[in-house]
Structure formats: structure tokens, C-alpha cells
Amino acid sequence: MLSRKTKYAIKALLALSRKYEQGPVLISELSEKEMLPKKFLEAILLDLKNQGILGSKKGSGGGYYLIKAPADIMLSSIIRITDGPISLTSCVSLNFYERCDDCPDELTCSLRDVAKDVRDASLNILTKTSLQDMLDRETKLKKGRKKGKK
Amino acid sequence: MLSRKTKYAIKALLALSRKYEQGPVLISELSEKEMLPKKFLEAILLDLKNQGILGSKKGSGGGYYLIKAPADIMLSSIIRITDGPISLTSCVSLNFYERCDDCPDELTCSLRDVAKDVRDASLNILTKTSLQDMLDRETKLKKGRKKGKK
DNA sequence: ATATTAGTCTATCTAATTGGTAGATTATAT
């Protein structure tokens, strides 16, 4: 399950996506409009900045802003920053590989084999879904509901 | 990521699968041969029993045994017992549904929409992979390694 | 019967993680 941290990050990033190239947005504004605990959000945004997703500006007229286009920021990148590994086991993680301390032989571990498949299936979606894609989905979902479609 | 609990459970269940219909196996035997902490394993096995996966017998000649065929026990069932939800968000969980406390509208939440896709992709594998499948994979992996294949 | 065996129940315990807050500090625009 995604942590609150990750959900907050995604919410904030979606809000920043809607204001892409419209100048910095205040933490307090993000916090209020998106209903995110301010101090916690602070830490999250700082994290996203240090990982190269956001830029920031201090002083009046300052705030946070996307450093890349919403279409170039993938869900997988966000999750990895705030939650770490996406895979079921660390032994198949592409970005956080670690040997399972007790595993006698990785090459013949059937769980690892399945975990690999699950990882590929998940990443196939998460590395292809950008913030822009999510905004698009949102508008589609809203339209769909208005027209009473499912 | 899967918890240790889940990994231990899978290890133990695979061992019990190899001895399917050969009578009960001692906790202590499982613990030693599979290198699992005994007391922790005790709790896990009891859990699996209460969830209808294992049977048990007390007294001498007793132990734990599979109550269904290895081909009928799916990875998804095991993970759900020991780790809970498989999905990224509780709002798309088939077995542990819960509303996201802060979500203003589930029907137009784009994260939920993506989480649904990821859930389907993961479950497509996990509900189709049985303990028997894992044993089969294991032997295949062992053969493959002997012959030097990849 | 009773001693032995082996699962079950209750109760802890520690360490790590999660979610969150407070307050001082530093950079910047005016």
C-alpha cells in the first residue's frame, strides 16, 4: 500500500502540474487547497526538490514549482522517492536491489521469479503514467460522470 | 514489499507442499530445515490454519499439513492472510476495501484509477500462481542452471 | 493412568517506521 506521504506527494504534484509554468506556489497554499498537513508537506516537498523533481524559490514571491513538464514526471519516480522500492521483494528491485538475507540461492528462488513478473507488470503501468496522464484521466472521469457513463 | 512474515509463510507452505499427503510435519522440523524463527513461525502457521489453509494435529505424530492441494492454494490468498491488501490503495482493494479518509470523490480520483490498473495487473499473476506452480518453477530454474541456460 | 509430545494461548518486548509538530535559521525580494 502507498503511504500517506506518497499520496500527499502525488496530490501536491498534481496541483503543481495544474499551475505548471505559472510561477512558484506557496507551501501554505498547497497545504490549504489540497488539505495536506503543512509541516509534513514541507518535508515532502523538500524531498521532491532534493530528488530533482521540484525547484524552489525563497522570499516573497517564492514557493515550489515543477522543474520538468508534467508529461515527463512518472508515477514510478514519485513512488520511489517517497516510498522506496515498488517490487514485492528487494531481490528484484531495479532501484533498491538488496539480497534477501536468508535466501540460499537467488537463481533458483521461485518467489523471486514470480516477484519479477509482478514487478514488470506493475512497472509497465507506473513508468508509463505521468502526472499529465493523471490530469487527463481526471477530466475524463469527470466528463464520464456528468454524462452518467461508467 | 512483502513482510518477513509473508516470506516465512510461503517458505513453510512450499515445504509442506513437498510433503503433501504424507502426514503432519512438526513446527520444529519446518523451523530447522527452512531456517525460520520457531516461535514466529508458530504464530504464522496458526494464522494460516485459522484461515483454512492448514490443518493441525496435536500430540506425538502430530504437526501441520496442507488442507488443500498445492495447486489450489494461490499466492494471492497467502499474501492476503499474512500481509493484508495487495493493492496500492485501500479504495481499490477487493478484499480490504476502505475509503480514503480525505478523498473528496472516489469516482473522479485519478490515482484510484491507476491503482485499479496496477491491482488488476498484479492480481492477474498472483491469483493464477499456486504453490504447485512455484514448485514447478523451482525445478525448472534448477534444471536451467545446470544446463547453463538463462 | 500417566508421562510425553506437540500445538495453542496470553503476554510481553524491542526496534523501526509512519505520521506529524515546533522553532530556529537562511536566502531573497522590496
Added chain:
DNA sequence: ATATAATCTACCAATTAGATAGACTAATAT
């Protein structure tokens, strides 16, 4: 200079993960 707003340091409480100890109960062998 001063107000603004991000950044840094330092906590803190609650929960979960991982694990152990010991009493209790049921079944079996002798």
C-alpha cells in the same frame, strides 16, 4: 532593513514488524 518563505534540526506519539517466554490443552504411547 524587513517581511517573506523555504530550509534545517530536533523532536514526539502511535503503530507495526519481528520476535520470544511460558503456561495451557489436547492427543497419543506405554
